[in-house]
Amino acid sequence: MLHLLVADGNDRAGRETHLSVCDKTSAETYAGILHALAPDAVCHLVAPADAGAVLPRALSDCDALVLTGSTLHVEDGGPAVTRQCDLVRAALEAGVPVFGSCWGVQVAATIAGGRAARNPRGPEYGLARAITRTQAGADHPLLVGRPPAWDAPAIHDDAVVEPPPGSTVLAGNDRLDVQAIEIRLGDGVFWGTQYHPELDLDEVAAMLRLSAEGVVQAGLCPDEAALHAYVDALRDLHGDPEGRADLAWRLGVAAEVLAPERRRREIANFLDRLVRPRRRP
Numbered sequence: 001m002l003h004l005l006v007a008d009g010n011d012r013a014g015r016e017t018h019l020s021v022c023d024k025t026s027a028e029t030y031a032g033i034l035h036a037l038a039p040d041a042v043c044h045l046v047a048p049a050d051a052g053a054v055l056p057r058a059l060s061d062c063d064a065l066v067l068t069g070s071t072l073h074v075e076d077g078g079p080a081v082t083r084q085c086d087l088v089r090a091a092l093e094a095g096v097p098v099f100g101s102c103w104g105v106q107v108a109a110t111i112a113g114g115r116a117a118r119n120p121r122g123p124e125y126g127l128a129r130a131i132t133r134t135q136a137g138a139d140h141p142l143l144v145g146r147p148p149a150w151d152a153p154a155i156h157d158d159a160v161v162e163p164p165p166g167s168t169v170l171a172g173n174d175r176l177d178v179q180a181i182e183i184r185l186g187d188g189v190f191w192g193t194q195y196h197p198e199l200d201l202d203e204v205a206a207m208l209r210l211s212a213e214g215v216v217q218a219g220l221c222p223d224e225a226a227l228h229a230y231v232d233a234l235r236d237l238h239g240d241p242e243g244r245a246d247l248a249w250r251l252g253v254a255a256e257v258l259a260p261e262r263r264r265r266e267i268a269n270f271l272d273r274l275v276r277p278r279r280r281p
Contacts, residue, residue, distance in 0.1 A: 002041040002275065005062045006030050007087060009070030009103040011049040011080045017071070021206040026068035033198050034066065037268050048087045049080035064275045065091040067104035069196060073158055074106050074116040085111050092188030097278055099270045102156050105181060105192040112164035112183045112190075119159040121175050125215045126208060126234070127257065128154035128195045131179050137170030141273040142180060142191045145265045150256040152195035152263070153204045155211060159194055180266070191274060197266045201238035201257070205231045 008015060008027035015025050022029070031043035044056040049072070059065070067088060074081055089111045091098050100108055106116035132149050133140075160178040163169055171180035176194060183190040199207075208215065208231050212224045221227040230251075237247040241258045248258060256262045 002038055002063045002271075002279065003057055003061060004031075004034055004038075004041050004043050004275075005055065005057060005059070005065045005091075006034070006043050006045050007065060007067045007084065008045065008047045009049070009068045009072065009084065009107075010047075011070075011072060012047070014049075014071040015047065017210065018207075021210060022203050026070075029203065030066055030068055030198055033264060033267060034271070037264065038271050041271075048084045051079065051083075053083070059091055059094050059096055062091075062096055063279050064270070065096055065098045067098065067100035067107060068198075069101055069155075070103035072103065074103075074110050075118075075158075081107075088190075089185070092183075092190060093186035095187035095278075097270070097274045098188060098190045098192075099267065100190065100192040101196050101198060102154075102194060105160055105178070105194050106158055108183050108185075108190040108192060109160040109162075109164050109167070109178075109181070112167060112185050114160055114164035114167065115162035116158055117161050118157055119161065119176055123157045123214065123218050124154040124175055124195075125211060125218065125220055126154070126204060126230075127151045127253070128173060128175065128179060129252075131171050131173045131195070133171050134169050136168050137180060140168070140170050140182065142182065142266055142269050143170060144269050144273070145262075147256065151252075151254060152193070152197060152257065153199040153201070154195040155204065155207050156194060157214070189274060191266070191270050193266050197264050200260070200263075201234050201241075201253075205234040205238070208234070 006027045027045045130149050168182040180193045212227045215227050
């Protein structure tokens with residue numbers, strides 16, 4: 001049996017907002033996917049941004065830590081950020097494998113000596129397009145099964161703008177050099193993606209509605225009405241991915257995004273190729 005600690009990157013306000021539009025928290029989304037990929041897994045949820053948060057299971061008794069996305073910004077600092085940095089640092093120094101998407105990558109990079117900040121090339125909203133491996137990522141186990149280029153759900157303004165010393169950048173695209181990365185700290189290994197392999201299209205749609213103003217300001221939609229029309233189409237495609245080939249074509253959404261087993265490759269690879277081989281007795 002695997003024991004997985006799932007840390008929600010949001011503070012209380014962020015969790016409540018996410019819950020209001022997605023009907024589940026970011027940690028609950030991850031827990032559902034982890035259990036689907038590893039039916040023998042027990043997920044222990046924690047909200048480390050909160051003062052007084054107590055780990056439901058000791059790190060030494062966990063096989064892995066997973067850190068979700070967040071509405072927080074690492075550069076803002078503050079206790080909610082520091083507490084999460086401390087948790088990831090403690091896990092890695094204890095040799096616990098860590099996976100993170102979006103916020104999780106930014107936290108791991110920061111504690112290892114890199115820098116996360118607003119992406120100078122602009123945000124990614126909806127999908128990160130044409131992600132490709134670096135030379136170092138060509139044979140990396142995190143990306144096993146990905147084609148030469150792929151798209152993935154993504155919603156972020158911030159990103160890793162300076163990778164930590166000694167880290168290995170595994171994939172990028174024209175908007176961001178660090179789309180996937182390996183970071184080693186202490187006895188631990190972090191694998192992560194700036195994009196969101198955990199998000200279904202209905203969750204992407206819900207989060208885009210929350211980000212409507214930012215999407216328009218970034219020039220990606222002419223107005224909020226256009227954004228909501230795009231979101232409605234995403235939601236409809238999620239509801240009938242096989243029957244709405246017209247929407248998939250119009251939105252430019254291919255099988256790497258539509259098929260859950262393809263979309264979640266990195267999470268499955270983390271479990272199968274990093275966590276299970278290092279499983280604690």
